[in-house]
C-alpha cells in the first residue's frame with residue numbers, strides 16, 4: 001500500500017534513532033504537500049517539534065524515499081521519514097508541570113491498578129458520574145468504586161434508554177470522572193464527543209472532576225493532541241458504534257456526515273474551570289483507552 005502522510009501527522013527522520021529519545025530531536029509535524037510555483041516540483045512541507053520549530057520543505061520523492069542503508073548501515077528505520085503518531089515517548093514530567101501551571105492537580109501512577117486504588121481511597125460515600133470511558137473500564141473503576149459509592153455509569157446501561165438515563169444522572173453527581181482523547185505536554189487536554197454527556201459533565205455542575213489518562217494520550221503540543229483525538233481516538237471509538245468511513249480501510253478522520261458520527265463536539269481544556277473545588281488529572285504510565 002502507498003504510504004500517505006496527512007496534515008498533522010507526527011513523523012520522525014531516521015536520524016532520530018541516533019539521539020536521546022527523551023528529546024524531540026528529528027520529530028516533525030506534517031503541514032501538507034505543495035507545488036513549487038517556479039519548477040512545478042511536488043514538495044512536502046513540515047515543521048520541526050524541537051529547537052526553534054522551523055518549517056521546512058523537501059522534494060516529495062526524497063521525503064518518501066528509503067534510507068540509504070549502505071551509507072547508514074546501523075539505521076533500522078526503512079524510510080527517510082515514518083509516522084510515529086501513536087508510538088511517541090512523552091515527557092511525563094513536563095506534562096505534569098504544565099498541567100499544574102494550568103491549575104490542575106496532578107498525580108502519577110505507574111499502573112492502572114495503583115491509580116484505581118488511589119481513586120478508591122480518595123472517593124468514599126459520594127455520588128459519582130462516569131463519562132463513558134474505555135480507560136475507566138480498563139481500570140475496572142466501576143467495580144471498585146460502586147462498592148462504597150453510588151456510581152452512575154452510562155456503560156452499565158443495557159439498552160439505549162438506560163444509557164441516556166445513566167448519562168443524565170451522571171451529570172448531577174457530586175464527583176465526575178472521565179478520560180481525555182489527547183493531552184498536550186504544554187498542559188492542555190482535548191476531548192471529542194458524539195452524545196455530549198462526557199464533555200458536559202467535565203465542565204460544570206460537580207464539586208470535583210477527575211481526568212484519568214494513560215501516557216498514550218500525551219502528545220507534544222495542543223495541535224498534535226487535537227490531531228490524535230481526531231485521527232486515532234475518533235476512529236477507534238467509532239468502531240463501537242457504527243460504520244462511519246474511518247472504521248473501514250485506513251484509520252484517520254474523514255470529517256464525515258455519517259449518522260453514526262461520534263465526533264460532534266470537540267473541547268479544548270485550557271485551564272481548570274473556575275467553579276470547580278477540585279480538578280485533578282491522574283496520569284498512568286500504561287497504554288489505556290483511546
Ligand code: SF4
Pocket residue numbers: 230231234235238244245246247252253254255256257258260261262263
Ligand atoms: S468525524 Fe466521522 S470519520 Fe471522522 S473520526 Fe468522527 S466518525 Fe470517524
